[in-house]
Amino acid sequence: MKKLFIEQTADKVGQEVELYGWVNSKRDHKQIVFIDLRDRSGSIQIVGNESLKPLSPEDVIYVKGIVKERPKNLINEKMKTGKIEVEVNEFKLLGKAKTLPFPIDSDGSNIDEELRLKYRYLDLRRKRMLKNMLLRSSFIQEARDYFYRHGFIEIHTPVLSKTTPEGARDFLVPSRLQKGKFYALPQSPQQYKQLLMIAGIEKYFQIAPCFRDEDPRADRAYGEFYQIDIEMSFVEREDVMRMTEQMIIEVFEKLGAKIKQKPFPIFTYKEAMEKFGADKFDLRTEEDKKNNLQAFGWVIDFPFFEKTKEGGWTFTHNPFSAPLPAFKQQLLEKQNIESILTSQYDLVCNGFEVGGGSIRAHEPNVLETVFEIMGYKKEEVWEQFGHMLEALSYGAPPHGGIAPGIDRLLTCIAHEPSLREVIPFPLTSGGRTSIMEAPSEASQEQLAELGIAVKTKSRNKKVFDQIRELLDSHTIQYKILEHPPVYTSKDAAKIRGTELTQGAKALIMYGDKKPLMLVLPAHLSVDMKKFKMDRRMKDLRMATPQEVKKITGVEIGAIPPFGNLFEVEFYVDKKLGENKDISFNAGEHTKSIVMKYIDFERVTKPVILDFSTKI
Ligand code: ASP
Numbered sequence: 001m002k003k004l005f006i007e008q009t010a011d012k013v014g015q016e017v018e019l020y021g022w023v024n025s026k027r028d029h030k031q032i033v034f035i036d037l038r039d040r041s042g043s044i045q046i047v048g049n050e051s052l053k054p055l056s057p058e059d060v061i062y063v064k065g066i067v068k069e070r071p072k073n074l075i076n077e078k079m080k081t082g083k084i085e086v087e088v089n090e091f092k093l094l095g096k097a098k099t100l101p102f103p104i105d106s107d108g109s110n111i112d113e114e115l116r117l118k119y120r121y122l123d124l125r126r127k128r129m130l131k132n133m134l135l136r137s138s139f140i141q142e143a144r145d146y147f148y149r150h151g152f153i154e155i156h157t158p159v160l161s162k163t164t165p166e167g168a169r170d171f172l173v174p175s176r177l178q179k180g181k182f183y184a185l186p187q188s189p190q191q192y193k194q195l196l197m198i199a200g201i202e203k204y205f206q207i208a209p210c211f212r213d214e215d216p217r218a219d220r221a222y223g224e225f226y227q228i229d230i231e232m233s234f235v236e237r238e239d240v241m242r243m244t245e246q247m248i249i250e251v252f253e254k255l256g257a258k259i260k261q262k263p264f265p266i267f268t269y270k271e272a273m274e275k276f277g278a279d280k281f282d283l284r285t286e287e288d289k290k291n292n293l294q295a296f297g298w299v300i301d302f303p304f305f306e307k308t309k310e311g312g313w314t315f316t317h318n319p320f321s322a323p324l325p326a327f328k329q330q331l332l333e334k335q336n337i338e339s340i341l342t343s344q345y346d347l348v349c350n351g352f353e354v355g356g357g358s359i360r361a362h363e364p365n366v367l368e369t370v371f372e373i374m375g376y377k378k379e380e381v382w383e384q385f386g387h388m389l390e391a392l393s394y395g396a397p398p399h400g401g402i403a404p405g406i407d408r409l410l411t412c413i414a415h416e417p418s419l420r421e422v423i424p425f426p427l428t429s430g431g432r433t434s435i436m437e438a439p440s441e442a443s444q445e446q447l448a449e450l451g452i453a454v455k456t457k458s459r460n461k462k463v464f465d466q467i468r469e470l471l472d473s474h475t476i477q478y479k480i481l482e483h484p485p486v487y488t489s490k491d492a493a494k495i496r497g498t499e500l501t502q503g504a505k506a507l508i509m510y511g512d513k514k515p516l517m518l519v520l521p522a523h524l525s526v527d528m529k530k531f532k533m534d535r536r537m538k539d540l541r542m543a544t545p546q547e548v549k550k551i552t553g554v555e556i557g558a559i560p561p562f563g564n565l566f567e568v569e570f571y572v573d574k575k576l577g578e579n580k581d582i583s584f585n586a587g588e589h590t591k592s593i594v595m596k597y598i599d600f601e602r603v604t605k606p607v608i609l610d611f612s613t614k615i
Helices: 113-118 127-149 190-198 237-254 269-276 286-290 325-332 364-373 378-391 406-414 444-450 463-473 489-496 528-534 545-552 574-578 597-604
Strands: 016-029 032-039 042-048 060-069 084-095 172-174 182-184 203-212 223-233 266-268 296-300 305-307 313-315 345-349 352-359 399-404 478-482 504-511 514-521 524-526 540-542 569-573 581-588 591-596 607-609 612-614
Touching: 016 042, 016 084, 032 060, 042 060, 127 203, 127 237, 127 406, 190 203, 190 223, 190 378, 190 399, 223 237, 223 352, 223 406, 237 296, 237 345, 237 352, 237 399, 266 269, 269 296, 325 364, 345 399, 345 406, 352 406, 364 378, 463 581, 463 591, 463 597, 489 581, 489 591, 504 524, 504 545, 504 581, 514 524, 514 574, 528 540, 569 574, 569 597, 574 597, 574 607, 581 597, 591 597
Parallel strands: 042 084, 266 296, 514 569, 569 607
Antiparallel strands: 016 032, 016 060, 032 042, 060 084, 172 182, 203 223, 223 399, 296 345, 305 313, 345 352, 352 399, 478 591, 504 514, 504 540, 524 612, 581 591
């Protein structure tokens, strides 16, 4: 077993040591060869004879030798082990390394991210990533330590669970024992942590994995992320906020971070909207940014409900929240719903939401009314949330909690531009896992056992037919127009007899090397600069006609605005939604479809953004 980290050799002058590690670099001086040997802790100079010559960078070796002081003129003050070197008596090659697919002595920011994720186990060898992994580990250790000292119990809640409303799409897991039924991966442990309060746990926390199948967004990690999930009984809003703030301050400062303002300033939602135009805001000045200050703030007094597109109500943050006490009666009477405020509190850091929580509805009638306001019938509420309503009726303590997101907090401390830099094995923005390339197909046997038949989307099937199938499966009304071939939006509008403004122009682009589809009204063009800024992209360019063909199977000029069919990131400009009807070439120069915009948005589920500008 390896007994010594390289860093620990510094005080072992004169002693024989055994070291294990990777060849960081090699300098060959005829009879004498220098190796920089690296392990997790650092690196050290190894001096040996010609037998070291066959070694190459990233080989894994074992070395036995004597620690010696370096001659004065060869001391390297910058290295922890710069005053010493190890003279080799014995060495073994333990693992030969091929040439790596990319250099690991840089911070990696110039290397294509897909490539870095494909070889994440090599990417993690770079100093920057090792530092981030160590930071992550210390962060979790400090947080745990805080909670244990303050009387919290760490409890794991199930990962195979039931679908629950948290505002995102669920990941489903098919059941073999009950064919045709599904588990859902938790979007958060919300209901379980509340059940733990009813169970009398009083103070719970968990480093909890959460799963949300959301459309790609710049400020979220796709797929899975970790929260410090917290719940406490017999508390009011201010108690949870104070405890969270203390924990964050303590953990951040132990990790060497500097916080701009303590206690954290508190804004009501109304104040935040008036002052910053958003409920997430960056309180740092340019000077603060230079000094790496972390600027936290709270937002409270959010509206509980917002109007849905269909004219009903939905929750703004969390359906399990209680309204602020002053609004309880109003909620129970379902009066002036738009003015009801929730007990929700959001924590903001450097312009990002880094966590949110609330005091919960611990009286079953309050929770039931929340779902009724959102349009659930009584039976539906009981069918879906009966377990919670029942649990709340066996002596539920008043309780509340919060869930700061670990990944986002770490990007703040580490000054990293993306969440993926602090996650060991993140999913790509297109939703593929690093290295192993999931999702992947299941075998026929697996599918048969699960009672699942996969409708294969045949590449041979014409895009036109795929669109029709999609629209038909949602029983959507649309009109097909057959016409002589058209190649431009203007000609298309003329021949269809439709307005140019209602033409849905679909463009394939590459943003930071990933294919995307942008759809906008045909009379407008893409404001590349703005889109890049909004999406925090470094690089954005049009795809070539060949690339377009490869991605969509369709000729340029006939691309339908169905990014969802081509598995690319998919964005639609807000202004397209100003049309009642939209029209587009449906994968062929001679066929167009006219349909309601609202139906289009419903079936394709794009990310709606504002990126158009006049031509
Ligand atoms: N369940 C909420 C979330 O994941 C957090 C909370 O209210 O505690 O965002």
